[in-house]
Amino acid sequence: MTHTIRMRVNGKDYTADVPSQRLLIDCLRYDLGLTGTKEGCSVGVCGACTVVMDGVLVSSCLTLAVLADGKEITTVEGLAQDGKLHPVQQAFIDYGGFQCGICTPGMVVAAKALLDQNQNPSDDDIKDWMMGNLCRCTGYYKIIESIRGAATRMQTERVS
Amino acid sequence: MNSFEFRQPDTVEEALTLLHDLGEDARVMAGGTALVIMMKQRLVMPDCLISLQKLRGLDRINARNGEIQLGALTTHRAVERSEVVRSRLPSLAETYAHVATIRIRNVATVGGALAHADPNQDPPVILLALDAQVGLRSTAGSRQVPIGEFFTDYYETVRQPDELVTEVVVPVLPPRSGSVYLKFLPRTADDYATVGVAATVTIDPATGTCRESRIAMGCVASTPMRAPEAEALVRGQRLTPELAREAGILAQRVTDPISDARGSADYKRAMAGVFVRRALEQAWQRALAAV
Amino acid sequence: MTYNAVGKPIGRVEGPAKVTGAATYSADIQLPSMLWGKALRSPLPHARIVRIDTSAAERLPGVLAVLTAKDLPDLLIGRRVYDMPVLAKDHVRFIGEKVAMVAVEDPDLADEALAHIEVEYDELPAVSDAQEAMKPDAPVLHPQYRLYPHAPAQYFSDLPNVHSHVIWQLGDVEQGFAAAAQVFEHTFTTHYVHQGYIEPHASVVAIESDGRAHVWLSNKMPFRTRELLADAVQIPQEQILVHLIPIGGDFGGKGSLMDLPLCYHLARRTGRPVKMVMSYAEELMAGNPRHPTTVVLRTGVTREGIIVAREANVIFNSGAYAAFKPTPVVNITGASQAAGAYGIPNIRIDAYSVYTNCVPAGHMRAPGDPQVTFAVESAMDMMAEALGIDPLEFRRRNLLRDGDRLPSGHPVEHVKVQETLEAAVHSSRWGQSKPRPNVGRGLAVSHRHIGIGDANAQVTVEGDGTVTLLTAAPDTGTGSHTVLRQIVAETLSMPIEQVRVQVATTDAFEADSGAGGSRVTHVAGQATYQAAEELKTLIREVAAQLLGCQPNDVTLSGGRCAVAANGEPSLSLADVARAALAHERPLTVQKTYRVSEYPHVTGFTAQAVELEVDPETGQMTLLDVVTAHDVGTIINPLGHQGQIEGGLIQGIGFGMIEEMRAEEGRVSTLSLGDYKLPNIKDIPPLKTVLVQEELGPVPFQGKSIGESSITPITAAVANALYDAVGVRICDLPITAEKVYRALQAQQGVGEERPGEDRRGR
Numbered sequence A: 001m002t003h004t005i006r007m008r009v010n011g012k013d014y015t016a017d018v019p020s021q022r023l024l025i026d027c028l029r030y031d032l033g034l035t036g037t038k039e040g041c042s043v044g045v046c047g048a049c050t051v052v053m054d055g056v057l058v059s060s061c062l063t064l065a066v067l068a069d070g071k072e073i074t075t076v077e078g079l080a081q082d083g084k085l086h087p088v089q090q091a092f093i094d095y096g097g098f099q100c101g102i103c104t105p106g107m108v109v110a111a112k113a114l115l116d117q118n119q120n121p122s123d124d125d126i127k128d129w130m131m132g133n134l135c136r137c138t139g140y141y142k143i144i145e146s147i148r149g150a151a152t153r154m155q156t157e158r159v160s
Numbered sequence B: 001m002n003s004f005e006f007r008q009p010d011t012v013e014e015a016l017t018l019l020h021d022l023g024e025d026a027r028v029m030a031g032g033t034a035l036v037i038m039m040k041q042r043l044v045m046p047d048c049l050i051s052l053q054k055l056r057g058l059d060r061i062n063a064r065n066g067e068i069q070l071g072a073l074t075t076h077r078a079v080e081r082s083e084v085v086r087s088r089l090p091s092l093a094e095t096y097a098h099v100a101t102i103r104i105r106n107v108a109t110v111g112g113a114l115a116h117a118d119p120n121q122d123p124p125v126i127l128l129a130l131d132a133q134v135g136l137r138s139t140a141g142s143r144q145v146p147i148g149e150f151f152t153d154y155y156e157t158v159r160q161p162d163e164l165v166t167e168v169v170v171p172v173l174p175p176r177s178g179s180v181y182l183k184f185l186p187r188t189a190d191d192y193a194t195v196g197v198a199a200t201v202t203i204d205p206a207t208g209t210c211r212e213s214r215i216a217m218g219c220v221a222s223t224p225m226r227a228p229e230a231e232a233l234v235r236g237q238r239l240t241p242e243l244a245r246e247a248g249i250l251a252q253r254v255t256d257p258i259s260d261a262r263g264s265a266d267y268k269r270a271m272a273g274v275f276v277r278r279a280l281e282q283a284w285q286r287a288l289a290a291v
Numbered sequence C: 001m002t003y004n005a006v007g008k009p010i011g012r013v014e015g016p017a018k019v020t021g022a023a024t025y026s027a028d029i030q031l032p033s034m035l036w037g038k039a040l041r042s043p044l045p046h047a048r049i050v051r052i053d054t055s056a057a058e059r060l061p062g063v064l065a066v067l068t069a070k071d072l073p074d075l076l077i078g079r080r081v082y083d084m085p086v087l088a089k090d091h092v093r094f095i096g097e098k099v100a101m102v103a104v105e106d107p108d109l110a111d112e113a114l115a116h117i118e119v120e121y122d123e124l125p126a127v128s129d130a131q132e133a134m135k136p137d138a139p140v141l142h143p144q145y146r147l148y149p150h151a152p153a154q155y156f157s158d159l160p161n162v163h164s165h166v167i168w169q170l171g172d173v174e175q176g177f178a179a180a181a182q183v184f185e186h187t188f189t190t191h192y193v194h195q196g197y198i199e200p201h202a203s204v205v206a207i208e209s210d211g212r213a214h215v216w217l218s219n220k221m222p223f224r225t226r227e228l229l230a231d232a233v234q235i236p237q238e239q240i241l242v243h244l245i246p247i248g249g250d251f252g253g254k255g256s257l258m259d260l261p262l263c264y265h266l267a268r269r270t271g272r273p274v275k276m277v278m279s280y281a282e283e284l285m286a287g288n289p290r291h292p293t294t295v296v297l298r299t300g301v302t303r304e305g306i307i308v309a310r311e312a313n314v315i316f317n318s319g320a321y322a323a324f325k326p327t328p329v330v331n332i333t334g335a336s337q338a339a340g341a342y343g344i345p346n347i348r349i350d351a352y353s354v355y356t357n358c359v360p361a362g363h364m365r366a367p368g369d370p371q372v373t374f375a376v377e378s379a380m381d382m383m384a385e386a387l388g389i390d391p392l393e394f395r396r397r398n399l400l401r402d403g404d405r406l407p408s409g410h411p412v413e414h415v416k417v418q419e420t421l422e423a424a425v426h427s428s429r430w431g432q433s434k435p436r437p438n439v440g441r442g443l444a445v446s447h448r449h450i451g452i453g454d455a456n457a458q459v460t461v462e463g464d465g466t467v468t469l470l471t472a473a474p475d476t477g478t479g480s481h482t483v484l485r486q487i488v489a490e491t492l493s494m495p496i497e498q499v500r501v502q503v504a505t506t507d508a509f510e511a512d513s514g515a516g517g518s519r520v521t522h523v524a525g526q527a528t529y530q531a532a533e534e535l536k537t538l539i540r541e542v543a544a545q546l547l548g549c550q551p552n553d554v555t556l557s558g559g560r561c562a563v564a565a566n567g568e569p570s571l572s573l574a575d576v577a578r579a580a581l582a583h584e585r586p587l588t589v590q591k592t593y594r595v596s597e598y599p600h601v602t603g604f605t606a607q608a609v610e611l612e613v614d615p616e617t618g619q620m621t622l623l624d625v626v627t628a629h630d631v632g633t634i635i636n637p638l639g640h641q642g643q644i645e646g647g648l649i650q651g652i653g654f655g656m657i658e659e660m661r662a663e664e665g666r667v668s669t670l671s672l673g674d675y676k677l678p679n680i681k682d683i684p685p686l687k688t689v690l691v692q693e694e695l696g697p698v699p700f701q702g703k704s705i706g707e708s709s710i711t712p713i714t715a716a717v718a719n720a721l722y723d724a725v726g727v728r729i730c731d732l733p734i735t736a737e738k739v740y741r742a743l744q745a746q747q748g749v750g751e752e753r754p755g756e757d758r759r760g761r
Helices: A024-031 A087-095 A104-117 A123-130 A141-159 B012-025 B033-040 B076-081 B083-088 B090-097 B102-107 B110-116 B123-129 B228-234 B241-253 B265-289 C015-020 C055-059 C107-115 C173-179 C222-233 C260-270 C280-286 C333-339 C369-387 C391-398 C417-427 C480-491 C520-547 C573-582 C637-657 C713-725 C736-747
Strands: A002-009 A012-019 A050-053 A056-059 A072-074 B005-007 B026-029 B048-051 B061-064 B067-071 B133-138 B141-146 B151-153 B164-171 B177-184 B195-204 B209-218 C035-041 C047-053 C063-068 C098-104 C118-123 C162-170 C182-190 C202-207 C213-217 C240-243 C274-277 C293-301 C307-319 C346-355 C439-448 C453-461 C467-471 C499-503 C554-557 C560-563 C570-572 C588-595 C603-613 C620-631 C686-692
Touching: A012 A024, A024 A050, A050 A104, A056 A104, A056 B102, A087 A104, A087 A141, A087 C015, A104 A123, A104 A141, A104 C015, A123 A141, A141 C637, B012 B026, B012 B048, B012 B133, B012 B164, B026 B033, B033 B110, B061 B083, B067 B083, B067 B110, B076 B083, B076 B090, B076 B102, B076 B110, B083 B090, B090 B123, B090 B177, B090 B195, B110 B123, B110 B164, B123 B177, B123 B195, B123 B209, B177 B265, B195 B265, B209 B228, B209 B241, B209 B265, B228 B241, B241 B265, B265 C736, C035 C107, C035 C260, C035 C280, C047 C098, C055 C063, C063 C107, C063 C260, C098 C107, C098 C260, C162 C333, C173 C293, C173 C307, C173 C346, C182 C369, C202 C260, C213 C222, C213 C260, C222 C240, C222 C260, C260 C274, C293 C369, C307 C333, C307 C369, C333 C346, C333 C369, C369 C391, C369 C439, C369 C637, C369 C713, C391 C417, C391 C439, C417 C439, C417 C603, C417 C620, C417 C686, C439 C713, C453 C520, C453 C573, C467 C480, C467 C520, C480 C499, C480 C520, C520 C554, C520 C560, C520 C570, C520 C573, C520 C588, C560 C573, C570 C573, C603 C713, C620 C637, C620 C713, C637 C686, C637 C713, C713 C736
Parallel strands: A002 A072, B005 B048, B026 B048, C035 C274, C213 C240, C307 C346, C467 C499, C620 C686
Antiparallel strands: A002 A012, A050 A056, A050 A072, B061 B067, B067 B164, B133 B141, B133 B164, B177 B195, B195 B209, C035 C098, C047 C118, C063 C098, C162 C346, C182 C293, C202 C213, C202 C274, C293 C307, C439 C603, C453 C467, C453 C588, C554 C560, C560 C570, C603 C620
């Protein structure tokens, strides 16, 4: 059974014809060609597949594409604006918040969502929010530093 | 995944009619986080999936008549953050905050999780300790089932194939009550509990003794369970460390855990005792501090 | 010494691509008319294949090919010894072994297609324990193993199922034991852990109209891949082009062909590109995890607490095939760590690699080191206690010194292990009074070589004056491309933004060892450095002609060339490049660097752990971790520190958290919901101390770091646990439950155990 779905992804409107069993992650990656979102564990644990759907973080590997109909989605490809990296993305580069980079799309999407709703998170706030994103390379220390650094920069930008 | 027919009813009535007509060929999907995994693993291969996503009115949190009503489609995250819940039953909000990760909590629903009936879950344990009722509905009518009677076995409940969970009703605790859920995680912060224990106590202000106590445990049997002898031991007494320890021993005696990656059966049983003791002590402290 | 580019925490050159999702990994490759492949896997640990019927699967619409062993060349493959079929032919030897494969247009159809393949098995007796497999009555998994291509004849054994037996010897152990006042024996066991990279293996093969196979693979040895694939599918190497793409985590696990030959055959059969992506369940079932071990140590110590003899028996559970071991000895050379960081004059180490009906094991970060070091460093504390010597003092008396020999026979020079240990101790709370009961502290020390191999680099000054480094060093996430970029920028005294890194394909060079073995900064670094040095010479020669001076008088600075004395006039590199081109002497240098002898400089790690035990549950909380490393010049401090931190947490995972549970060869932890990786909420406070001296074979006098911090932490934890509550755990992982049981036994307490459950564990 095929369904026509319409979504707004990273501010752009898309239409796709998908079978009912199509997962959102596969729709984004293969129907829309947005391969930034990654599949890791396939059971919603590792967070590599994290996207924002209608304002909340979801595991795209556990979401049916048909449920994305009429919804607004942000993937990692939607964080940079006009060729300029989002402060979270820049901070991950400056503070070494990634190594192999496979968890990074999910990480930065989750981190940006955190900073959108908590401008001055404590380390505990950061850990509680990010506990659903696994990283095997960094040991997490520099991820925390990156998010802290991004928060500080964003505060400074707001002030100035 | 196998292909299936996908239906998204707009109203509860429509959903119930579909369920009634399709019977066991259909599966209901609320948040879908547990169901999609089972479908990906080919453990469940429904001909038809009925998504409840479009239903309105089932995601409300209300405080009414000394009760908190959680609509079945309320997300875990909504319960976690609800001021209504946090102010009246903080242990309920805290327990929902313990579940998995933020992505799961954003999507997984109160009713869906109950219907899934995984004995390693957190919310059923606190709901058991809070004496909740589960509301069910079919085309034939509605009923309420005490949570203690709702779960029958691993992944099995009294919900009939043509019924939907519509709400969970949790009575607010009387004054001088304390309630807590403890999740024992010896491996990682995002794991399922090795054991999960909830305790609720109400103190009689006149005597300083326990007027009522409820103890619930998860991960120690095929369903979440109470510990009636342990509860009886505490009732009418002032909680002392010794009493709490004894209650723990009584509680662990009724457990029947299985061994898995989170611990052997022996260990889970022993830890049930430890955490019943700790939960009682913490609930007692909260009760003393409560108005 | 201060540098311009070296020593700076420069952000990753591939940073923007990775943080925007633009970086393309193998599963991201999309090609027109591409098909999806999937493998059917054996449900039994040991069986004869009686019959395979693929006809129902072939008839399914949307299934474009179904292949079994009969459709493939009759050969075996492997990273060194070829002992594994591409698809199981007559036998299956582990649960998860590939038996058949399908190519489908719609990936959702793959499982359905596999479900339509009928396989009849005749089950055979299986053995899952390595020591059991060495007994005379054990089922023999590979009766013909001596005939396998590249089987290490020098290391054959008469013991059943032992496919490699390696011995390291120094001095005379029996004499050593005779001279000892006391002889200790200790046994330790370690378990399966998975590399846990977040990117499962993926392969893509596209065969062009000219017959050339284009390959994308999550693999860190592209040239070896080309070689091995050529053998596996019987085509010449020139017919294979391996594209290098970023890898989503390697940690030793991505050095084999994995599904690549299957992709190739499906691509050949269907005439279309084929992609295969392993599910995480397949990774946990049939990846190539770390070898479980049994380590038996015998140690002779004098009255003065000097270790005079060490005998070690290290048994590695190789699994059903040895195909995932890349070294010529087809064993795990980490066994040679059995003498630890100590100068022991009489050593004998026997390492056995044993076939069992379990998942074939492979390399994982510092192969063999964490397992053997857990044993060695735990034994140090156990002996220290028996001898009545403080564990720190006992180590001090025995640590390696300049000129001492490792079990391999190699001498070590510029040994800084004492300093490194003191640095760890000094930065920790060792020796201070304990804040509370059930708090304990432990130490551990280890060492790691600097890797060897060969690598290539080509550096070119472009027409616009920028410099391009062409490298075939794969990007496994360690930041090697950035390090190489810094080496070029430093050598040519130019701004780093003017240096571009271009990743080669296998067409660019002859061969390259790829990543692994702590070699990249050393080997690829030297190739890059030497190419840049030679390019600098060329630049100065051309510039000298333009400036009218001697080449020696030309200085490079800020991307410009000038006469040393006066600085003016100066030329841009673009000017020089143009001139060079006009003279038909393009400014480009290609260099191959090859090193086959391990440097005598080695790197030491010392760690100090403070932890607290909850005696009611056995749960441990790491209160403080100090990791000290003796290092040379650090090219990129951000990347360097990242390797230390990541390795340390992986070490904690190995020692305390991760466990691939397998009973009778059946892995039961088949998702990251059951196999838990360390979580951000669980990381301990960590302090890094660097004992630095500008010394080492890496360009600008450095060493290696990637496989260091993972190794000693487990023993440091075990020793701290013992110090805290007197519980000694000799079998990994160190779990709360094990601590709890040991505490109960200590107290002689009978548990409340009504209706004791005897299932599982």
